[in-house]
C-alpha cells in the first residue's frame with residue numbers, strides 16, 4: 549500500500565511538471581514515504597534523514613510523508629530541523645499546493661488533517677510494474693486492534709465508488725496491464741458508497757470479468773469480514789487468483805481477545821475450512837505476532853499448533869512492537885526481547901518445514917506463470933503462479949526479453965521452502 553501511495557504521489561507531481569530523478573543526490577526535493585507499523589521501520593526514517601542532513605544547506609528541500617508523518621506531526625521538525633514538509637496520506641491530494649507554499653518561501657508546511665472523506669484518487673499514477681497494477685479500493689481502518697497504529701495514522705475507513713474502481717481497472721486493461729491487485733488495510737470490508745451498493749465479492753467478480761484482465765489479487769483480508777461469497781467468487785472465476793492472505797495474529801483465544809481482533813480461533817478456522825473445501829486449490833497465507841503482552845508459553849504453543857493445523861503456504865511473522873497511542877501500551881506483563889526473538893525463530897522454523905512440504909506437493913504439476921523477470925546469473929526466468937508462489941524456470945526459447953509479461957505453462961521439477969523450480973512446457 550505504501551509503494552502504491554508513492555506511485556500516486558509521483559504521478560501527481562509529474563503531472564504538475566516535476567521530474568523524477570534516480571537518486572536523492574540528484575534531487576532538489578526529497579520526499580520520504582514512511583511506515584510506522586513497527587518501531588524499527590520508524591527508526592529507519594530518522595536514520596535516513598540524518599544521512600542527508602548536510603545536503604539541506606545546499607538548497608535541497610526535505611519532506612516526510614506517510615504514517616510517521618501523521619503520527620509524529622510537527623515533532624519531526626524538532627527531531628530533524630532540515631525537514632520542511634510533513635504530510636500524512638489523507639493530505640496527499642493537497643501536496644502540489646503545499647509545495648507551492650514551500651516555493652513561495654514557507655519554511656514549515658504541514659498536511660496532517662485526518663477528517664477527510666476523500667480517498668486518495670488521482671488521475672495520474674506512475675506505476676513501477678509494467679504488468680501488475682495496484683488499485684486502492686478502501687482506505688483507513690475502523691477496527692481497533694490493541695497493538696496497531698493504522699487507525700491513528702490512516703484514519704477511518706473510506707471506500708471508493710464501484711464506478712471509479714471499475715473505470716480505473718478498465719483503463720489499466722486498455723493500457724495493457726493484465727494483473728490487478730486490489731488494496732486496502734481491510735480490503736474485504738469494502739462497501740460501495742454509491743447506489744449499486746456492491747460488496748467486496750461483487751466488485752472482485754466484476755473486476756475479474758473485465759476483458760484483458762487475467763489475474764486479480766487482493767490484500768489484506770480481515771477474518772471478521774471474510775464471507776463465504778469471496779470463496780465462491782474465486783471458485784467461479786479463474787481470473788481471481790487462488791490465494792487468500794488472512795492474518796490470524798495468534799492461535800490463542802485469550803490473546804485474540806486481548807488484541808481485540810473480533811474473532812475466536814474457531815471462527816477463524818471456519819473460514820479456513822471454507823477455503824480448504826473450495827473446488828480450486830486456494831493458497832492461504834497469514835501474519836503472526838509473537839510476544840504480545842501477557843502471551844504465555846501455553847498461548848504461544850497454541851499459535852504453533854494452529855500453524856500445524858492450517859498448513860499455511862507462507863507467512864509474515866513479527867515480534868510485537870509497542871506503538872504510540874495504542875491500547876496495548878498500557879497492558880502489563882511485557883515479554884522480554886530475547887523471549888520474543890526465541891518465539892519468532894520457533895515460528896519461522898516450524899513454518900519453513902511446512903512450506904517445504906507444501907511446495908513439494910507441487911512437483912510434477914504444470915502451473916501457469918506470469919513471467920516477471922530474469923535471473924541472469926542462473927540463466928532462469930522468474931515467474932509467479934496464481935497461488936503467488938515464485939517459480940524460477942528454464943525456457944528452451946532462450947533469452948528473449950519479450951517473454952516478460954507473458955503467461956506460460958511451466959512444469960515444476962523441484963521445490964525449496966521459498967520457491968519452486970521448473971521448465972517451460974513447449
Ligand code: SAM
Pocket residue numbers: 585586695696697698733734768769770771794795797835836837866867868869870871
Ligand atoms: N489490516 C490487516 C489485518 O488486520 O489483518 C493488517 C494490516 S497491518 C498493516 C500488517 C501486519 O502488521 C499485521 O497483520 C500485523 O501482523 C503486523 N503488525 C501491526 N502492528 C504491529 C505491532 N505493533 N507489532 C508487530 N506487528 C504488528
Ligand code: SF4
Pocket residue numbers: 689690691692693696697698699733734770
Ligand atoms: Fe491494524 Fe487491526 Fe486495522 Fe488491521 S484491522 S489495520 S491490524 S487495527
